[in-house]
Amino acid sequence: xxxxxxxxxxxxxxxxxxxxxxxxxxxxxxxxxxxxxxxxxxxxxxxxxxxxxxxxxxxxxxxxxxxxxxxxxxxxxxxxxx
Amino acid sequence: xxxxxxxxxxxxxxxxxxxxxxxxxxxxxxxxxxxxxxxxxxxxxxxxxxxxxxxxxxxxxxxxxxxxxxxxxxxxxxxxxxxxxxxxxxxxxxxxxxxxxxxxxxxxxxxxxxxxxxxxxxxxxxxxxxxxxxxxxxxxxxxxxxxxxxxxxxxxxxxxxxxxxxxxxxxxxxxxxxxxxxxxxxxxxxxxxxxxxxxxxxxxxxxxxxxxxxxxxxxxxxxxxxxxxxxxxxxxxxxxxxxxxxxxxxxxxxxxxxxxxxxxxxxxxxxxxxxxxxxxxxxxxxxxxxxxxxxxxxxxxxxxxxxxxxxxxxxxxxxxxxxxxxxxxxxxxxxxxxxxxxxxxxxxxxxxxxxxxxxxxxxxxxxxxxxxxxxxxxxxxxxxxxxxxxxxxx
Numbered sequence: 001x002x003x004x005x006x007x008x009x010x011x012x013x014x015x016x017x018x019x020x021x022x023x024x025x026x027x028x029x030x031x032x033x034x035x036x037x038x039x040x041x042x043x044x045x046x047x048x049x050x051x052x053x054x055x056x057x058x059x060x061x062x063x064x065x066x067x068x069x070x071x072x073x074x075x076x077x078x079x080x081x082x
Numbered sequence: 083x084x085x086x087x088x089x090x091x092x093x094x095x096x097x098x099x100x101x102x103x104x105x106x107x108x109x110x111x112x113x114x115x116x117x118x119x120x121x122x123x124x125x126x127x128x129x130x131x132x133x134x135x136x137x138x139x140x141x142x143x144x145x146x147x148x149x150x151x152x153x154x155x156x157x158x159x160x161x162x163x164x165x166x167x168x169x170x171x172x173x174x175x176x177x178x179x180x181x182x183x184x185x186x187x188x189x190x191x192x193x194x195x196x197x198x199x200x201x202x203x204x205x206x207x208x209x210x211x212x213x214x215x216x217x218x219x220x221x222x223x224x225x226x227x228x229x230x231x232x233x234x235x236x237x238x239x240x241x242x243x244x245x246x247x248x249x250x251x252x253x254x255x256x257x258x259x260x261x262x263x264x265x266x267x268x269x270x271x272x273x274x275x276x277x278x279x280x281x282x283x284x285x286x287x288x289x290x291x292x293x294x295x296x297x298x299x300x301x302x303x304x305x306x307x308x309x310x311x312x313x314x315x316x317x318x319x320x321x322x323x324x325x326x327x328x329x330x331x332x333x334x335x336x337x338x339x340x341x342x343x344x345x346x347x348x349x350x351x352x353x354x355x356x357x358x359x360x361x362x363x364x365x366x367x368x369x370x371x372x373x374x375x376x377x378x379x380x381x382x383x384x385x386x387x388x389x390x391x392x393x394x395x396x397x398x399x400x401x402x403x404x405x406x407x408x409x410x411x412x413x414x415x416x417x418x419x420x421x422x423x424x425x426x427x428x429x430x431x432x433x434x435x436x437x438x439x440x441x442x443x444x445x446x447x448x449x450x451x452x453x454x455x456x457x458x459x460x461x462x463x464x465x466x467x468x469x470x471x472x473x474x475x476x
Binding site: 013014015016017018019020021022023024025026028029032033048051052055056059060061 | 247248249253254283284285289290291311313327328356357358365386387388423439441442443446447
C-alpha cells in the first residue's frame with residue numbers, strides 16, 4: 001500500500017482550516033487550471049471532505065487516486081480525466 | 083533610515099494597512115505610499131441591494147475618493163502599477179495626466195503590500211464574452227444597475243442564479259441574492275409567475291454545512307428550486323442555456339451569472355502568481371512565497387479563506403502589525419502579526435432576517451438562527467463602514 005509521500009501531485013493545495021469556500025471549492029478551482037492527465041492534491045481538515053470530494057470527482061468524471069490520512073488532515077489526490 | 087513601504091490597491095485591505103502604518107510609525111521611521119489605479123474606494127457589498135432598489139441608483143453611489151479616507155501622512159499616487167520587479171524592488175507606474183499625456187514612473191520599495199484584489203474574467207467561461215447580453219450580474223456597479231433595469235422590465239418567467247467560476251468574491255452573495263430576489267418578486271406580485279432555480283457548485287447549497295442546513299429548508303419554503311454539483315462550463319446565449327462541467331443543460335429566461343474571477347493584471351504581467359493570477363501567500367505571515375519583502379492581503383491571495391472584505395480587513399490588521407515590527411527591527415508578535423484565518427460576515431436570508439458567520443482556521447462557524455437582529459446589524463454596518471473601517475478603527 002502506498003503512503004501519501006509516495007504519491008506525487010503536480011499541484012498541491014493546502015485547504016486545512018478552510019470552511020468558506022471550503023476544500024472542495026479549492027479542489028474544483030485547482031482542477032480547472034490543470035491539464036487533462038494532471039494530478040492534484042488537496043489537504044483538508046474538514047471531515048465532510050471524505051464524502052464531498054469523492055462524490056464530486058465521480059460526478060465530474062475525474063479519478064480519485066487516494067485519500068491519505070496525515071497528522072492533522074487528509075490528503076486527497078486526484079487525476080483530471082477530461 | 084526611513085523605510086519605504088508601498089501598498090498597491092486602495093480597497094478595504096490596502097487602505098487599512100496604509101492608515102494603520104501612518105498612525106503607528108513616525109514619518110522618520112517610514113514613508114507610506116498607497117498606489118491606486120483610479121483613486122476611488124468602492125464599498126462592493128452594497129451592489130447586492132442595487133437590483134432591488136425602487137429608486138434609480140447612480141453607478142458611483144457606493145464610492146468615495148480614496149484621498150478622503152487616508153491619514154494625512156499617507157502619500158497617495160493615482161496610477162496603474164503595470165509591473166512589479168521583485169529583484170530590484172521597484173514598481174512601474176503608468177499615470178495619465180490631465181492633458182492626456184502618459185507618464186511612466188518607477189517607485190522603489192523596501193516592503194511591498196499587494197492588495198490588488200480580484201477582477202472579473204468573463205473570458206474564462208466559454209460563451210460569456212460572445213453572449214454578454216444573455217446574462218446579468220451584480221458583481222460590478224454597472225452590472226448591478228443593469229440588473230435593476232432588467233428586473234424592472236421583468237414580467238415573469240424562469241430566473242436562474244448560477245456561479246460561473248471558482249473562486250468568486252463573497253461566497254454567500256449568490257444565496258443572499260436568491261433570497262432577496264424571492265422577496266422582491268413577492269413584493270411586486272410577480273412570484274407566482276416566476277420560477278427561480280439556484281445552481282451551486284457543491285453538493286449542498288452553501289460550503290458550510292450548518293449554514294446549508296439552515297438555508298436549504300428556507301429555499302424550499304420559498305419555492306426556490308435548487309440544483310447542486312453544478313459548475314458552469316459554457317453559456318449558450320443564443321438558446322438561453324447554461325451548461326455544466328458535470329454535463330447538465332439548464333434553460334433560463336433571465337440568468338444571473340457570477341462571472342469567473344482572476345487576480346490583478348499586474349500579478350499576471352509580472353509573473354508573480356498562479357495561472358489564475360492569485361499570489362501564493364503564507365497562511366500566517368501573509369508573505370508572498372518566493373519573493374522576499376512582498377506581502378499579499380485580501381482577494382489577491384491564494385489563501386483558502388473567502389474572498390471578502392472581511393478577510394481583507396483582518397489580514398490588513400495583521401500585516402500592519404508585522405510591518406511595524408519589521409520597520410523597527412523587532413520580532414513580530416505572533417498574537418497580532420500572524421493571521422489565523424479570521425473572517426466575520428453576515429448572510430442575508432430575506433424578509434428582514436440575516437445570520438452571522440464567524441470562523442477561523444481552527445474554529446468552524448456556528449451560525450445562529452436568522453433573525454432581525456443580524457439583519458439590522460448588517461444594515462448598520464453598511465452605513466457605519468465609511469466612518470470606521472477604512473480608517474482602521476475596528
